[in-house]
Amino acid sequence: MDYIRYQNGELFVEGVAVREIAKETGTPVFIYSQGAFAANLRALEAALSQTRHLVCYSVKASSNLALLKIVASLGMGADIVSGGELFRALKAGIPGGRVVFSGVGKTAREMAEALDAGVFMFNLESHEEMELLGDIAARAGAVAHVAFRVNPDVDPRTHPYIATGLKESKFGIPYGEAARLYGEAKKIPSLKIIGLDCHIGSQLTDVAPFQEAARLLGELMGELKGQGIAIRYLDVGGGLGIAYESETPPTAAAYVAALTSATAKFPDLTLILEPGRSIVGNACLLATEVLYNKETDAKNFVVVDAGMNDLIRPSLYGARHAIFPARENVGEGPLKKVSVVGPVCESGDFLAQDRLLPPLRAGEYLAVMGAGAYGFSMSSNYNSRARAAEVLASGEDFQVIRRRESYEDLIRGEIY
Ligand SMILES: *Cc1c(COP(=O)(O)O)cnc(C)c1O
Secondary structure: OOOOEEEEOOOOOOOOOOHHHHHOOOOOEEEEEEEHHHHHHHHHHOOOOOOOOEEEEEHHOOOHHHHHHHHHHOOEEOOOOOHHOOOOEEEEEOOHHHEEOOOOOOOHHHHHHHHHHOOOEEEEEEEHHHHHHHHHHHOOOOHHHHHHHEEOEEEEOOOHHHHHOOOOOOOOEEEEHHHHHHHHOOOOOOOOEEEEEEEEEEEEEOOOOHHHHHHHHHHHHHHHHOOOOOEEEEEEEOOOOOOOOOOOOOOHHHHHHHOOOOOOOOOOEEEEEEOOOOHHHHEEEEEEEEEEEOOOOOOOOEOOOOOHHHHHHHHHHHOOOOEEEEEEOOOOOOOEEEEEOOOOOOOOOEEEEEEEEEOOOOOOOEEEEOOOOHHHOEEEEEEOOOOOOEEEEEEEEEEEEOOOOOOHHEEEEOOO
């Protein structure tokens, strides 16, 4: 089912017109489809039906409590990268026992909080981190369940900022050092080795890198077994891509087949997945209002009320998002090549460059598609812009799940 589509010339999220929401809440506004979000989670579950697994939604992709509550209600877990994300996951009712803690720079405080919450697994990324967690767990009289995140040096063929599994990357431990580190962790009584972890990058549109990583992880598990170290949980990270424009990402089934291709010889293994983008990316659009048209000799600009502080992906990664008018046949006249830019005082503040769009008058609404992942969660207050509202549409109804920030919100915590 298409949860976001035109119907009689109006763009709808589920049963609600984008223009109706935009008029009621103002713009910019992120509009999520509850149905699409849940359907993406269920599709992954279905693809995993023959495999022991735990799906841990990657909180940083989009971390609104209303979304995390859907994750909790489906009995799924969370992949977190900070104490703040742990706080959110627990608040939303995701039990600590279904949380995996990733990240290259966990602090002592975050580790203690995570131990306290009984997180399922710490994914360790360095020797020093292993020692610190060992000390903290020992002092707390606890045993921390751990995996090492290994860096298999696989090229995910994605944007360099979101490639994480190359050997130049800050993430993970080098593949060749894994066996030795596992051997050291085994000697620390306050650590219990349960898993092996890897996350090679984001927005992968080809299964080959996943398959190659799985093969290397399978080999490593065999080696560890020879050392008397049993890996029961294989955490394969996230990274499945989505179609922003004309990309053709693998299906959930093809993705799972690639992940399990090398693990069949470990029948007791439970697979952990940390999907973010593939769950929430296309379950949301960013609605923005056209403020001005500005035509120069060199370029035509459509100035809108959403900027790089709301959606930084185009500026940060050169990402391309499809942009649709909320009214399908909005402008009379031929398509025009325009750049859609925001109000922020940076030349890098654009949502799209040189895109063919119909003539757009001030007051019309545009939808920036595929804005759910790394959209609101990467937004900021730059230029003292209040962060956008978030809305969840479900059937004929919609609900504000985060109020637009006020000017008072902007100065909260400031001392003057
Ligand atoms: C960001 C991240 C994910 C999610 O990646 P997606 O590409 O959004 O699926 C999963 N695991 C880790 C460790 C991450 O840092």
